[in-house]
Amino acid sequence: MAVYVCSDIHGLREKYDALLENIDLDQNSLMILGDVxxxxxDGYFILKDVLQRENVHLLMGNHEYMMLELLEKYHGRIPNDIHVLNWILNGGAPTMAAYNKADAQEQSFILKSLQKLPFAYTDFKVNDRTFYLCHTAPGKAKRKNILYREDVMDPLHFVWDRMDPNGPFFRNKTIIAGHTIVLNYHPDLQVYSDTGDLKTAHYIDIDCGCAMQDERSKLACLCLDTMEVCYY
Incomplete structure:
Protein backbone atom coordinates (compact mmCIF):
# COMPACT_ATOMS: atom_id res chain seq x y z
CA MET A 1 0.00 0.00 0.00
CA ALA A 2 1.39 3.37 -1.06
CA VAL A 3 0.69 6.62 0.79
CA TYR A 4 -0.11 9.82 -1.10
CA VAL A 5 -0.30 13.37 0.27
CA CYS A 6 -2.02 16.47 -1.07
CA SER A 7 -3.32 19.73 0.40
CA ASP A 8 -5.44 22.82 -0.23
CA ILE A 9 -7.90 21.49 -2.81
CA HIS A 10 -10.19 24.45 -2.04
CA GLY A 11 -13.37 23.26 -3.68
CA LEU A 12 -11.98 22.38 -7.10
CA ARG A 13 -13.76 19.11 -7.82
CA GLU A 14 -12.29 18.63 -11.28
CA LYS A 15 -8.77 18.47 -9.85
CA TYR A 16 -9.91 16.32 -6.94
CA ASP A 17 -11.62 13.84 -9.28
CA ALA A 18 -8.55 13.69 -11.52
CA LEU A 19 -6.36 12.91 -8.53
CA LEU A 20 -8.67 10.12 -7.34
CA GLU A 21 -8.70 8.57 -10.81
CA ASN A 22 -4.93 8.20 -10.55
CA ILE A 23 -4.93 6.58 -7.08
CA ASP A 24 -6.30 3.11 -6.42
CA LEU A 25 -7.88 3.71 -3.04
CA ASP A 26 -8.60 0.00 -2.67
CA GLN A 27 -4.86 -0.49 -2.43
CA ASN A 28 -3.48 2.90 -1.38
CA SER A 29 -4.25 5.73 1.04
CA LEU A 30 -4.47 9.50 0.64
CA MET A 31 -3.61 12.04 3.33
CA ILE A 32 -5.11 15.52 2.75
CA LEU A 33 -3.43 18.24 4.80
CA GLY A 34 -6.46 20.47 5.22
CA ASP A 35 -8.44 23.08 3.29
CA VAL A 36 -10.67 20.98 1.05
CA ASP A 42 -17.50 22.31 -4.65
CA GLY A 43 -15.73 22.31 -1.29
CA TYR A 44 -18.72 21.03 0.62
CA PHE A 45 -19.12 18.11 -1.80
CA ILE A 46 -15.43 17.26 -1.48
CA LEU A 47 -15.62 17.50 2.32
CA LYS A 48 -18.53 15.05 2.44
CA ASP A 49 -16.82 12.70 0.02
CA VAL A 50 -13.55 12.71 1.95
CA LEU A 51 -15.24 12.09 5.29
CA GLN A 52 -16.97 9.00 3.93
CA ARG A 53 -13.93 7.35 2.34
CA GLU A 54 -12.09 4.72 4.35
CA ASN A 55 -8.63 5.28 2.89
CA VAL A 56 -8.75 9.08 2.70
CA HIS A 57 -7.68 10.95 5.83
CA LEU A 58 -8.23 14.68 6.30
CA LEU A 59 -6.24 16.91 8.64
CA MET A 60 -7.63 20.13 10.09
CA GLY A 61 -6.92 23.17 7.96
CA ASN A 62 -7.63 26.78 8.83
CA HIS A 63 -10.73 26.75 6.61
CA GLU A 64 -12.19 23.66 8.27
CA TYR A 65 -11.40 25.27 11.62
CA MET A 66 -13.26 28.45 10.69
CA MET A 67 -16.28 26.36 9.78
CA LEU A 68 -16.05 24.30 12.96
CA GLU A 69 -15.85 27.36 15.22
CA LEU A 70 -19.00 28.82 13.66
CA LEU A 71 -20.91 25.55 13.82
CA GLU A 72 -20.06 25.16 17.49
CA LYS A 73 -20.83 28.78 18.32
CA TYR A 74 -24.24 28.67 16.64
CA HIS A 75 -25.12 25.08 17.56
CA GLY A 76 -24.85 23.59 14.11
CA ARG A 77 -26.42 26.51 12.25
CA ILE A 78 -24.61 29.19 10.26
CA PRO A 79 -26.27 32.62 10.30
CA ASN A 80 -26.00 34.59 7.09
CA ASP A 81 -25.00 37.86 8.70
CA ILE A 82 -22.05 39.93 9.93
CA HIS A 83 -20.94 37.17 12.32
CA VAL A 84 -19.67 35.06 9.41
CA LEU A 85 -17.99 37.94 7.56
CA ASN A 86 -14.45 36.69 8.24
CA TRP A 87 -15.29 33.28 6.80
CA ILE A 88 -16.95 34.84 3.75
CA LEU A 89 -13.94 37.11 3.16
CA ASN A 90 -11.81 33.94 3.21
CA GLY A 91 -13.94 32.29 0.53
CA GLY A 92 -16.47 30.50 2.70
CA ALA A 93 -19.67 31.54 0.87
CA PRO A 94 -19.99 28.43 -1.38
CA THR A 95 -19.42 26.08 1.56
CA MET A 96 -21.86 27.97 3.77
CA ALA A 97 -24.57 27.92 1.10
CA ALA A 98 -24.19 24.18 0.50
CA TYR A 99 -24.17 23.38 4.21
CA ASN A 100 -27.31 25.40 4.83
CA LYS A 101 -29.15 23.38 2.16
CA ALA A 102 -28.30 20.06 3.85
CA ASP A 103 -30.75 18.30 6.15
CA ALA A 104 -30.26 18.12 9.91
CA GLN A 105 -28.81 14.60 9.85
CA GLU A 106 -26.15 15.54 7.33
CA GLN A 107 -25.31 18.75 9.18
CA SER A 108 -24.87 16.76 12.39
CA PHE A 109 -22.54 14.36 10.59
CA ILE A 110 -20.42 17.23 9.29
CA LEU A 111 -20.12 18.87 12.72
CA LYS A 112 -19.20 15.64 14.51
CA SER A 113 -16.69 14.74 11.79
CA LEU A 114 -15.00 18.14 11.96
CA GLN A 115 -14.71 17.84 15.73
CA LYS A 116 -12.81 14.57 15.27
CA LEU A 117 -10.30 15.78 12.68
CA PRO A 118 -6.65 15.40 13.68
CA PHE A 119 -4.38 18.44 13.52
CA ALA A 120 -1.14 16.60 12.76
CA TYR A 121 0.64 13.29 12.41
CA THR A 122 3.95 13.94 14.13
CA ASP A 123 5.67 10.61 13.49
CA PHE A 124 4.26 9.28 10.24
CA LYS A 125 6.56 6.51 9.03
CA VAL A 126 6.83 5.32 5.44
CA ASN A 127 9.56 2.81 4.72
CA ASP A 128 12.65 4.10 6.54
CA ARG A 129 11.61 7.77 6.66
CA THR A 130 9.59 9.72 9.23
CA PHE A 131 7.33 12.65 8.33
CA TYR A 132 5.54 15.37 10.29
CA LEU A 133 2.26 15.98 8.44
CA CYS A 134 0.33 19.17 9.23
CA HIS A 135 -1.52 21.98 7.50
CA THR A 136 0.80 24.86 8.31
CA ALA A 137 3.76 24.28 10.62
CA PRO A 138 4.54 22.21 13.72
CA GLY A 139 3.04 23.77 16.82
CA LYS A 140 3.14 23.24 20.56
CA ALA A 141 1.31 20.13 21.69
CA LYS A 142 0.79 18.02 24.79
CA ARG A 143 1.73 14.71 23.18
CA LYS A 144 3.11 13.11 20.03
CA ASN A 145 1.92 10.84 17.24
CA ILE A 146 -1.62 11.90 16.21
CA LEU A 147 -2.60 15.33 17.53
CA TYR A 148 -6.23 16.27 18.07
CA ARG A 149 -7.66 19.60 19.22
CA GLU A 150 -7.38 18.67 22.88
CA ASP A 151 -3.66 17.90 22.39
CA VAL A 152 -2.80 21.24 20.78
CA MET A 153 -1.78 24.14 23.00
CA ASP A 154 -3.16 26.85 20.67
CA PRO A 155 -5.46 25.39 17.96
CA LEU A 156 -6.06 28.72 16.20
CA HIS A 157 -2.37 29.44 15.68
CA PHE A 158 -1.70 25.80 14.88
CA VAL A 159 -3.84 26.04 11.74
CA TRP A 160 -3.01 29.65 10.75
CA ASP A 161 0.71 30.24 11.47
CA ARG A 162 3.03 29.93 8.48
CA MET A 163 6.16 27.85 8.24
CA ASP A 164 9.53 29.60 8.25
CA PRO A 165 11.30 28.06 5.23
CA ASN A 166 14.63 28.68 6.96
CA GLY A 167 13.80 26.47 9.93
CA PRO A 168 14.43 25.38 12.54
CA PHE A 169 13.66 21.87 11.36
CA PHE A 170 13.56 18.45 12.97
CA ARG A 171 16.72 16.39 12.97
CA ASN A 172 15.25 13.05 11.93
CA LYS A 173 11.94 13.80 10.23
CA THR A 174 10.61 15.77 7.26
CA ILE A 175 7.84 18.34 7.65
CA ILE A 176 5.19 18.28 4.92
CA ALA A 177 2.61 21.08 4.91
CA GLY A 178 0.42 23.22 2.68
CA HIS A 179 -1.32 26.53 3.52
CA THR A 180 1.40 28.73 2.02
CA ILE A 181 1.41 28.77 -1.79
CA VAL A 182 4.83 27.74 -3.07
CA LEU A 183 5.12 31.01 -5.03
CA ASN A 184 6.16 32.55 -1.71
CA TYR A 185 9.32 30.43 -1.91
CA HIS A 186 10.15 30.13 -5.60
CA PRO A 187 8.76 31.37 -8.94
CA ASP A 188 7.19 28.13 -10.19
CA LEU A 189 4.08 26.23 -9.14
CA GLN A 190 6.10 23.16 -8.29
CA VAL A 191 6.41 21.45 -4.92
CA TYR A 192 8.98 23.29 -2.78
CA SER A 193 11.69 21.71 -0.65
CA ASP A 194 14.31 23.48 1.42
CA THR A 195 17.16 21.42 -0.06
CA GLY A 196 15.90 21.38 -3.63
CA ASP A 197 15.62 17.58 -3.41
CA LEU A 198 12.52 15.91 -2.02
CA LYS A 199 14.53 12.88 -0.91
CA THR A 200 16.75 14.94 1.40
CA ALA A 201 14.31 17.73 2.35
CA HIS A 202 13.67 18.85 5.90
CA TYR A 203 10.59 20.83 4.82
CA ILE A 204 8.27 20.27 1.85
CA ASP A 205 5.43 22.61 0.84
CA ILE A 206 2.82 20.97 -1.43
CA ASP A 207 0.37 23.89 -1.87
CA CYS A 208 0.70 24.61 -5.58
CA GLY A 209 -2.07 27.16 -5.83
CA CYS A 210 -5.47 25.52 -6.27
CA ALA A 211 -6.97 28.51 -4.46
CA MET A 212 -5.79 30.77 -7.30
CA GLN A 213 -8.34 29.15 -9.65
CA ASP A 214 -6.55 30.19 -12.82
CA GLU A 215 -4.83 28.42 -15.70
CA ARG A 216 -1.59 28.14 -13.74
CA SER A 217 -3.03 26.65 -10.55
CA LYS A 218 -2.16 23.08 -9.70
CA LEU A 219 -3.04 20.38 -7.23
CA ALA A 220 0.12 18.53 -6.25
CA CYS A 221 0.07 14.96 -5.00
CA LEU A 222 3.22 13.48 -3.46
CA CYS A 223 3.80 9.75 -3.10
CA LEU A 224 5.67 9.19 0.17
CA ASP A 225 6.91 5.78 -0.93
CA THR A 226 8.73 7.07 -4.03
CA MET A 227 8.82 10.86 -3.38
CA GLU A 228 7.43 11.39 -6.86
CA VAL A 229 4.92 14.17 -7.56
CA CYS A 230 1.95 14.30 -9.91
CA TYR A 231 0.16 17.55 -10.78
CA TYR A 232 -3.48 18.05 -11.68
Whole structure:
Protein backbone atom coordinates (compact mmCIF):
# COMPACT_ATOMS: atom_id res chain seq x y z
CA MET A 1 0.00 0.00 0.00
CA ALA A 2 1.39 3.37 -1.06
CA VAL A 3 0.69 6.62 0.79
CA TYR A 4 -0.11 9.82 -1.10
CA VAL A 5 -0.30 13.37 0.27
CA CYS A 6 -2.02 16.47 -1.07
CA SER A 7 -3.32 19.73 0.40
CA ASP A 8 -5.44 22.82 -0.23
CA ILE A 9 -7.90 21.49 -2.81
CA HIS A 10 -10.19 24.45 -2.04
CA GLY A 11 -13.37 23.26 -3.68
CA LEU A 12 -11.98 22.38 -7.10
CA ARG A 13 -13.76 19.11 -7.82
CA GLU A 14 -12.29 18.63 -11.28
CA LYS A 15 -8.77 18.47 -9.85
CA TYR A 16 -9.91 16.32 -6.94
CA ASP A 17 -11.62 13.84 -9.28
CA ALA A 18 -8.55 13.69 -11.52
CA LEU A 19 -6.36 12.91 -8.53
CA LEU A 20 -8.67 10.12 -7.34
CA GLU A 21 -8.70 8.57 -10.81
CA ASN A 22 -4.93 8.20 -10.55
CA ILE A 23 -4.93 6.58 -7.08
CA ASP A 24 -6.30 3.11 -6.42
CA LEU A 25 -7.88 3.71 -3.04
CA ASP A 26 -8.60 0.00 -2.67
CA GLN A 27 -4.86 -0.49 -2.43
CA ASN A 28 -3.48 2.90 -1.38
CA SER A 29 -4.25 5.73 1.04
CA LEU A 30 -4.47 9.50 0.64
CA MET A 31 -3.61 12.04 3.33
CA ILE A 32 -5.11 15.52 2.75
CA LEU A 33 -3.43 18.24 4.80
CA GLY A 34 -6.46 20.47 5.22
CA ASP A 35 -8.44 23.08 3.29
CA VAL A 36 -10.67 20.98 1.05
CA UNK A 37 -13.41 23.62 1.39
CA UNK A 38 -13.97 27.30 0.46
CA UNK A 39 -12.95 29.50 -2.47
CA UNK A 40 -13.92 26.96 -5.16
CA UNK A 41 -17.56 25.95 -5.76
CA ASP A 42 -17.50 22.31 -4.65
CA GLY A 43 -15.73 22.31 -1.29
CA TYR A 44 -18.72 21.03 0.62
CA PHE A 45 -19.12 18.11 -1.80
CA ILE A 46 -15.43 17.26 -1.48
CA LEU A 47 -15.62 17.50 2.32
CA LYS A 48 -18.53 15.05 2.44
CA ASP A 49 -16.82 12.70 0.02
CA VAL A 50 -13.55 12.71 1.95
CA LEU A 51 -15.24 12.09 5.29
CA GLN A 52 -16.97 9.00 3.93
CA ARG A 53 -13.93 7.35 2.34
CA GLU A 54 -12.09 4.72 4.35
CA ASN A 55 -8.63 5.28 2.89
CA VAL A 56 -8.75 9.08 2.70
CA HIS A 57 -7.68 10.95 5.83
CA LEU A 58 -8.23 14.68 6.30
CA LEU A 59 -6.24 16.91 8.64
CA MET A 60 -7.63 20.13 10.09
CA GLY A 61 -6.92 23.17 7.96
CA ASN A 62 -7.63 26.78 8.83
CA HIS A 63 -10.73 26.75 6.61
CA GLU A 64 -12.19 23.66 8.27
CA TYR A 65 -11.40 25.27 11.62
CA MET A 66 -13.26 28.45 10.69
CA MET A 67 -16.28 26.36 9.78
CA LEU A 68 -16.05 24.30 12.96
CA GLU A 69 -15.85 27.36 15.22
CA LEU A 70 -19.00 28.82 13.66
CA LEU A 71 -20.91 25.55 13.82
CA GLU A 72 -20.06 25.16 17.49
CA LYS A 73 -20.83 28.78 18.32
CA TYR A 74 -24.24 28.67 16.64
CA HIS A 75 -25.12 25.08 17.56
CA GLY A 76 -24.85 23.59 14.11
CA ARG A 77 -26.42 26.51 12.25
CA ILE A 78 -24.61 29.19 10.26
CA PRO A 79 -26.27 32.62 10.30
CA ASN A 80 -26.00 34.59 7.09
CA ASP A 81 -25.00 37.86 8.70
CA ILE A 82 -22.05 39.93 9.93
CA HIS A 83 -20.94 37.17 12.32
CA VAL A 84 -19.67 35.06 9.41
CA LEU A 85 -17.99 37.94 7.56
CA ASN A 86 -14.45 36.69 8.24
CA TRP A 87 -15.29 33.28 6.80
CA ILE A 88 -16.95 34.84 3.75
CA LEU A 89 -13.94 37.11 3.16
CA ASN A 90 -11.81 33.94 3.21
CA GLY A 91 -13.94 32.29 0.53
CA GLY A 92 -16.47 30.50 2.70
CA ALA A 93 -19.67 31.54 0.87
CA PRO A 94 -19.99 28.43 -1.38
CA THR A 95 -19.42 26.08 1.56
CA MET A 96 -21.86 27.97 3.77
CA ALA A 97 -24.57 27.92 1.10
CA ALA A 98 -24.19 24.18 0.50
CA TYR A 99 -24.17 23.38 4.21
CA ASN A 100 -27.31 25.40 4.83
CA LYS A 101 -29.15 23.38 2.16
CA ALA A 102 -28.30 20.06 3.85
CA ASP A 103 -30.75 18.30 6.15
CA ALA A 104 -30.26 18.12 9.91
CA GLN A 105 -28.81 14.60 9.85
CA GLU A 106 -26.15 15.54 7.33
CA GLN A 107 -25.31 18.75 9.18
CA SER A 108 -24.87 16.76 12.39
CA PHE A 109 -22.54 14.36 10.59
CA ILE A 110 -20.42 17.23 9.29
CA LEU A 111 -20.12 18.87 12.72
CA LYS A 112 -19.20 15.64 14.51
CA SER A 113 -16.69 14.74 11.79
CA LEU A 114 -15.00 18.14 11.96
CA GLN A 115 -14.71 17.84 15.73
CA LYS A 116 -12.81 14.57 15.27
CA LEU A 117 -10.30 15.78 12.68
CA PRO A 118 -6.65 15.40 13.68
CA PHE A 119 -4.38 18.44 13.52
CA ALA A 120 -1.14 16.60 12.76
CA TYR A 121 0.64 13.29 12.41
CA THR A 122 3.95 13.94 14.13
CA ASP A 123 5.67 10.61 13.49
CA PHE A 124 4.26 9.28 10.24
CA LYS A 125 6.56 6.51 9.03
CA VAL A 126 6.83 5.32 5.44
CA ASN A 127 9.56 2.81 4.72
CA ASP A 128 12.65 4.10 6.54
CA ARG A 129 11.61 7.77 6.66
CA THR A 130 9.59 9.72 9.23
CA PHE A 131 7.33 12.65 8.33
CA TYR A 132 5.54 15.37 10.29
CA LEU A 133 2.26 15.98 8.44
CA CYS A 134 0.33 19.17 9.23
CA HIS A 135 -1.52 21.98 7.50
CA THR A 136 0.80 24.86 8.31
CA ALA A 137 3.76 24.28 10.62
CA PRO A 138 4.54 22.21 13.72
CA GLY A 139 3.04 23.77 16.82
CA LYS A 140 3.14 23.24 20.56
CA ALA A 141 1.31 20.13 21.69
CA LYS A 142 0.79 18.02 24.79
CA ARG A 143 1.73 14.71 23.18
CA LYS A 144 3.11 13.11 20.03
CA ASN A 145 1.92 10.84 17.24
CA ILE A 146 -1.62 11.90 16.21
CA LEU A 147 -2.60 15.33 17.53
CA TYR A 148 -6.23 16.27 18.07
CA ARG A 149 -7.66 19.60 19.22
CA GLU A 150 -7.38 18.67 22.88
CA ASP A 151 -3.66 17.90 22.39
CA VAL A 152 -2.80 21.24 20.78
CA MET A 153 -1.78 24.14 23.00
CA ASP A 154 -3.16 26.85 20.67
CA PRO A 155 -5.46 25.39 17.96
CA LEU A 156 -6.06 28.72 16.20
CA HIS A 157 -2.37 29.44 15.68
CA PHE A 158 -1.70 25.80 14.88
CA VAL A 159 -3.84 26.04 11.74
CA TRP A 160 -3.01 29.65 10.75
CA ASP A 161 0.71 30.24 11.47
CA ARG A 162 3.03 29.93 8.48
CA MET A 163 6.16 27.85 8.24
CA ASP A 164 9.53 29.60 8.25
CA PRO A 165 11.30 28.06 5.23
CA ASN A 166 14.63 28.68 6.96
CA GLY A 167 13.80 26.47 9.93
CA PRO A 168 14.43 25.38 12.54
CA PHE A 169 13.66 21.87 11.36
CA PHE A 170 13.56 18.45 12.97
CA ARG A 171 16.72 16.39 12.97
CA ASN A 172 15.25 13.05 11.93
CA LYS A 173 11.94 13.80 10.23
CA THR A 174 10.61 15.77 7.26
CA ILE A 175 7.84 18.34 7.65
CA ILE A 176 5.19 18.28 4.92
CA ALA A 177 2.61 21.08 4.91
CA GLY A 178 0.42 23.22 2.68
CA HIS A 179 -1.32 26.53 3.52
CA THR A 180 1.40 28.73 2.02
CA ILE A 181 1.41 28.77 -1.79
CA VAL A 182 4.83 27.74 -3.07
CA LEU A 183 5.12 31.01 -5.03
CA ASN A 184 6.16 32.55 -1.71
CA TYR A 185 9.32 30.43 -1.91
CA HIS A 186 10.15 30.13 -5.60
CA PRO A 187 8.76 31.37 -8.94
CA ASP A 188 7.19 28.13 -10.19
CA LEU A 189 4.08 26.23 -9.14
CA GLN A 190 6.10 23.16 -8.29
CA VAL A 191 6.41 21.45 -4.92
CA TYR A 192 8.98 23.29 -2.78
CA SER A 193 11.69 21.71 -0.65
CA ASP A 194 14.31 23.48 1.42
CA THR A 195 17.16 21.42 -0.06
CA GLY A 196 15.90 21.38 -3.63
CA ASP A 197 15.62 17.58 -3.41
CA LEU A 198 12.52 15.91 -2.02
CA LYS A 199 14.53 12.88 -0.91
CA THR A 200 16.75 14.94 1.40
CA ALA A 201 14.31 17.73 2.35
CA HIS A 202 13.67 18.85 5.90
CA TYR A 203 10.59 20.83 4.82
CA ILE A 204 8.27 20.27 1.85
CA ASP A 205 5.43 22.61 0.84
CA ILE A 206 2.82 20.97 -1.43
CA ASP A 207 0.37 23.89 -1.87
CA CYS A 208 0.70 24.61 -5.58
CA GLY A 209 -2.07 27.16 -5.83
CA CYS A 210 -5.47 25.52 -6.27
CA ALA A 211 -6.97 28.51 -4.46
CA MET A 212 -5.79 30.77 -7.30
CA GLN A 213 -8.34 29.15 -9.65
CA ASP A 214 -6.55 30.19 -12.82
CA GLU A 215 -4.83 28.42 -15.70
CA ARG A 216 -1.59 28.14 -13.74
CA SER A 217 -3.03 26.65 -10.55
CA LYS A 218 -2.16 23.08 -9.70
CA LEU A 219 -3.04 20.38 -7.23
CA ALA A 220 0.12 18.53 -6.25
CA CYS A 221 0.07 14.96 -5.00
CA LEU A 222 3.22 13.48 -3.46
CA CYS A 223 3.80 9.75 -3.10
CA LEU A 224 5.67 9.19 0.17
CA ASP A 225 6.91 5.78 -0.93
CA THR A 226 8.73 7.07 -4.03
CA MET A 227 8.82 10.86 -3.38
CA GLU A 228 7.43 11.39 -6.86
CA VAL A 229 4.92 14.17 -7.56
CA CYS A 230 1.95 14.30 -9.91
CA TYR A 231 0.16 17.55 -10.78
CA TYR A 232 -3.48 18.05 -11.68
Missing amino acids: IDRGP
